[in-house]
Amino acid sequence: MDGEVPVRNVQTGNGNNLSKSLVSLSEGLARAGIAVVDLPISLLPQEPRQNLRRTARSIFHSLVSLQRDLADAAGKAIDDWTKDTHMDAAPTSTEASHGQAGK
Numbered sequence: 598m599d600g601e602v603p604v605r606n607v608q609t610g611n612g613n614n615l616s617k618s619l620v621s622l623s624e625g626l627a628r629a630g631i632a633v634v635d636l637p638i639s640l641l642p643q644e645p646r647q648n649l650r651r652t653a654r655s656i657f658h659s660l661v662s663l664q665r666d667l668a669d670a671a672g673k674a675i676d677d678w679t680k681d682t683h684m685d686a687a688p689t690s691t692e693a694s695h696g697q698a699g700k
Contacts, residue, residue, distance in 0.1 A: 638646055 638649055641649065
């Protein structure tokens, strides 16, 4: 460790302890849920267990990809909608008072 400075994760007094507790609780619940689901899978012979885990991983990757594609499509639709809305917008009160409406 010549010239290296050890780094520690130091908790500061800042932050919301309730939100940290909720995150910690949800992580613990997720780990417990995974352990419960994984228990019967771990009883399978090695080859079927690996196949099942690969299949599950593939399904989860597909779900994440689907969510990303849906979010991208929704974002594009919202952008198109806002462009159309701004083009069709009625003149502002400033434009109307200066006689610039419809120009």
